[in-house]
Amino acid sequence: MAEKFRLYLAELRERLWVKPLIACILSIIAALIADMADEIWLGHGVPNITQESAEDLLKIIAASMLVIATFAVASMVAAYASTGNNATPRAFPLIIADDVSQNALSTFIGAFIFSIVALTALMNSYYGRAGRFTLFVLALLVLGFVIFTFLRWVDRIARLGRLGAIIDRVEAATAASLHRRRCAPRLRGMAVHGNGADGHAIYAEAVGYVQHIDMAALQKYAEESQTRIVVAALPGTFTAPGRALAYVHPDARITEKGLGKIASAFLIRDDRRFDDDPRFGLVVLSEIASRALSPAVNDPGTAIDIIGTYVRLFVQWAKPLEKDEEQAGCHDRVEVPSLYVHDMFDDAFSAIARDGAGMVEVCVRLLKGLDALARIGDPALREAAIRHGRLARERAEDALSHLEDLKAIRNASAFCNEGPT
Structure with a gap:
């Protein structure tokens, strides 16, 4: 389960829409719950912020964030193009998963949505005295955070598409993958005994690269069938129909359903990934x-x-x-080279x-x-x-x-x- 969750998070990091969507949702919630201050605070206990001053601040944020967000997208696209031209297209997933750039874009879009929603609510008298004060403080905090994020992001985007930065990111991803494999040299399975190719071969149904192997699923099937499975295609192996993914002990009785269970434990996609390869x-x-x-x-x-x-x-x-x-081997019925x-x-x-x-x-x-x-x-x-x-x-x-x-x-x-x- 932990391996599946790690793989899922790694895939989400390469989706540019995830963090901006979260930022938009949080921005809308922050803008709408500011009126709760009218219910839990005494109205005369806070400074009286005029509606005009709050509107002006929100209008400034809204106008500037739209421009900055557009500029951020253009700069990120230029950095992505530079990756393919200066280094290799295979490094693109690492660049697009850059946390600083994704966080910056999410901040700019979130601040824009916050200002638009808050401005609309403010102009329709949604807030009382305490609500306007809370909204004004939130707007100042958002503005300060945007400035800090922008300065940090400018320093990162200036290096993001550079060759040296790309090499460093590839090295870091490779080092992390090597470390995981050092800790589990056989994916927490057992060493291969004898000729691993002896037995019933399980073939791939798709053409592509093995990205991940669900060792827990293989172990579960092997325990249910009282057999042993030998993995023949490690992550990174190119597979096609006729290329064996695994071998099952020759004495085992394999059904069509069992073949499907074993084959489905191998995640096959069009591209290789750094995580398990x-x-x-x-x-x-x-x-x-x-x-x-x-x-x-x-x-x-x-x-x-x-x-x-x-x-x-x-x-x-x-x-x-x-x-x-x-990491001790816990899949004692699965042999992995x-x-x-x-x-x-x-x-x-x-x-x-x-x-x-x-x-x-x-x-x-x-x-x-x-x-x-x-x-x-x-x-x-x-x-x-x-x-x-x-x-x-x-x-x-x-x-x-x-x-x-x-x-x-x-x-x-x-x-x-x-x-x-």
């Missing part, structure tokens, strides 16, 4: 680096920056878990090594990054780093011809000679 974040960073290394852009500094990002992410991946972070480090390195470094082979500064930084990963004490990372270091060195030697460049490459790749041949 750590490899997707690595792919998106690789796409940004490849675009930066293209002849049209020619920005090796961005690729070098992303290499440093990869080193931070893989160091985090290899970091031992604290006791309170470990772990992420393969070599696949993660392929997602991260293959494109950079290929597209940056002719740039000595990129190659040297890539080899130094792989060298750092090979020396942090994790055997799997060391094996993968040495393998990719050798591949990067071979590509660089094919693309470079200057002796000094080749010497720099060989010096930076000395760690590759320490591993198995």
